[in-house]
């Protein structure tokens with residue numbers, strides 16, 4: 001692999017910036033964790049995931065404390081995992097409870113990670129266990145609201161740095177180009193100015209269009225506002241190194257020109273670094289209209305997954321370029337980069 005050279009201003013995170021441990025990351029979709037053992041590497045830590053007898057998600061260090069045998073290649077028994085190499089058994093807390101050839105068990109077992117299952121997601125705290133605080137799980141208001149129909153996307157493996165994907169998610173300017181065939185944004189979308197605001201370690205950004213009819217293909221065909229004026233707002237928010245969200249909202253105006261309650265969808269994105277050069281990616285959409293149209297949910301889910309597969313390909317291509325090309329490269333900036341630049345400043349500062 002090529003030598004890692006700096007390619008941007010010192011105050012911006014790039015693909016060489018150290019990973020951040022003191023955060024809640026999405027480890028898996030709830031449905032991925034079963035009564036079988038499953039390995040997933042997160043922040044360069046090999047983890048084994050499963051459900052215990054009560055159905056609770058358990059995440060442990062995957063490396064046997066004895067001679068490093070992978071526990072996901074071992075056996076899940078009642079009460080814990082028995083390593084397939086020399087038979088040491090760990091309980092659901094990672095403590096050693098049986099060593100077949102001796103009476104006493106060594107005191108240090110393997111690390112148990114703190115998890116929380118909320119809606120369709122299983123979160124894991126990757127810092128020191130003593131520092132875990134459930135209140136730090138980013139609150140996405142659409143997680144548990146009855147007024148939203150959820151379309152949960154499938155797990156995606158991304159062969160590129162999570163920084164590249166966060167930048168993609170903070171970037172409204174690529175939508176009409178990279179996603180020309182899937183999302184079908186009109187040319188007018190490209191010209192709308194992008195507003196950016198920073199609130200502590202969060203970044204919000206959006207662009208607005210006065211005529212929502214240009215965006216019709218992006219919404220349910222049954223949506224009709226008659227002659228009412230409707231603004232289209234497209235934007236997103238970088239929340240934490242693990243979380244980003246996007247939205248497309250239609251905002252009808254009343255006769256006084258005041259904004260009425262928006263109709264639209266949020267797309268929640270969850271990025272979990274696997275290594276510096278790869279990450280896990282989860283998403284789900286929540287929409288607050290045509291709640292019972294399951295056919296539309298299916299179509300909407302497929303359209304969004306197709307679009308995200310274009311991002312997966314693009315991020316992989318970027319990562320490969322970083323890995324192999326030896327040009328003396330220094331990235332240039334354009335106006336539309338601002339949300340991503342602010343996000344990269346925040347991550348760089350967090351990484352110290």
Ligand code: FES
Nearest residue numbers: 064066067083086
């Ligand atoms: S490596 Fe697991 S018991 Fe020896």
Ligand SMILES: [Fe+2]
Nearest residue numbers: 168174178311
């Ligand atoms: Fe994209």
